[in-house]
Amino acid sequence: xxxxxxxxxxxxxxxxxxxxxxxxxxxxxxxxxxxxxxxxxxxxxxxxxxxxxxxxxxxxxxxxxxxxxxxxxxxxxxxxxxxxxxxx
Numbered sequence: 001x002x003x004x005x006x007x008x009x010x011x012x013x014x015x016x017x018x019x020x021x022x023x024x025x026x027x028x029x030x031x032x033x034x035x036x037x038x039x040x041x042x043x044x045x046x047x048x049x050x051x052x053x054x055x056x057x058x059x060x061x062x063x064x065x066x067x068x069x070x071x072x073x074x075x076x077x078x079x080x081x082x083x084x085x086x087x088x
Contacts, residue, residue: 026068028057034065038074048073 029037034054035045048054049063054073057064 026066028064028066029070031063031065034063034070037067037070 031042031045034056035042038045038048038054040048045054046063049056049065054065055069
């Protein structure tokens with residue numbers, strides 16, 4: 001049990017410090033899932049990608065976004081709303 005508590009502590013510290021969980025890979029999601037994660041419409045997502053605010057890959061005609069980058073965008077927006085400056 002002490003080992004589980006140590007690992008859980010590491011995960012919590014990592015999540016608080018940079019939002020990433022050790023050993024969990026980012027995954028690519030299609031536009032509809034990215035829209036759900038961000039809570040925006042498809043056209044808004046494409047506008048964010050066009051402006052370079054959300055990095056994305058185009059695989060053929062399909063747009064894909066890494067989940068860790070979506071989480072980073074959300075953190076930046078949250079920070080900007082709380083009086084900080086968003087960095088892009």
